[in-house]
Amino acid sequence: MKKASIAPSLLAADFGNLQRDVEMVNASEAEYHHIDVMDGVFVPNISYGMPVVKAIHKHARKPLDVHLMIVNPDRYLEEFSNLGAHILTVHYEACTHLHRTIQAIKALGMKAGVALNPHTNVLLLEDIIQEIDLVLIMSVNPGFGGQSFIENTYDKIKATKALITRKKSSALIEVDGGVTTSNSKKLVEVGADILVAGSFVFKSTDPIKTIKELKG
Numbered sequence: 001m002k003k004a005s006i007a008p009s010l011l012a013a014d015f016g017n018l019q020r021d022v023e024m025v026n027a028s029e030a031e032y033h034h035i036d037v038m039d040g041v042f043v044p045n046i047s048y049g050m051p052v053v054k055a056i057h058k059h060a061r062k063p064l065d066v067h068l069m070i071v072n073p074d075r076y077l078e079e080f081s082n083l084g085a086h087i088l089t090v091h092y093e094a095c096t097h098l099h100r101t102i103q104a105i106k107a108l109g110m111k112a113g114v115a116l117n118p119h120t121n122v123l124l125l126e127d128i129i130q131e132i133d134l135v136l137i138m139s140v141n142p143g144f145g146g147q148s149f150i151e152n153t154y155d156k157i158k159a160t161k162a163l164i165t166r167k168k169s170s171a172l173i174e175v176d177g178g179v180t181t182s183n184s185k186k187l188v189e190v191g192a193d194i195l196v197a198g199s200f201v202f203k204s205t206d207p208i209k210t211i212k213e214l215k216g
């Protein structure tokens with residue numbers, strides 16, 4: 001079976017020891033640093049903004065996978081490009097002109113991702129799937145780490161995979177929220193390419209070993 005790429009979410013890091021936690025990810029088998037930006041409007045929580053992303057970028061040795069949970073993301077695309085974002089993911093629900101936003105992200109040299117809330121049907125991406133590099137399936141309601149995984153996610157990944165195949169898209173499938181070793185294997189079996197894990201990695205006694213276990 002193929003191995004998943006792992007993107008530890010720094011939302012669950014110790015912000016008093018951010019450099020240490022970024023360096024742990026550098027030293028691990030993870031492929032990305034997952035960065036959750038929340039504005040307190042699109043989601044009922046504020047995480048961190050540009051100065052913290054800049055600090056992460058300074059120490060990160062792996063690509064930055066930036067997940068924007070903000071309204072009007074178009075205002076900040078250039079700034080996130082300058083801050084070193086490799087993948088920039090916007091929420092379907094936050095973009096009125098999603099096609100334009102995707103083109104703008106790619107014109108800035110970044111990979112373009114689209115995130116779907118648990119209630120958003122993946123078939124809404126039918127007319128844009130060939131343009132995007134990544135579909136981020138939220139397996140919890142966005143806004144907080146440490147929530148329980150929503151079981152419907154398996155069917156949603158299967159539907160996403162079917163859409164990608166049918167439309168001959170090269171988009172990757174990322175799953176975000178409540179990912180642990182009790183669901184990671186099945187997530188990859190049904191089609192996930194990248195697993196995001198926050199609490200399960202950073203609250204574990206040996207995060208490097210936990211990342212290895214998540215890879216399977």
Ligand SMILES: O=C(CO)[C@H](O)[C@H](O)COP(=O)(O)O
Pocket residue numbers: 009011012034036067069140141142143144145146147176177178179196197198199200
């Ligand atoms: O986007 C997110 C929350 O909106 C986080 O990436 C996600 O919740 C990861 O945290 P955990 O693994 O603890 O669920």
Ligand SMILES: [Co+2]
Pocket residue numbers: 009034035036067176196
């Ligand atoms: Co996220």
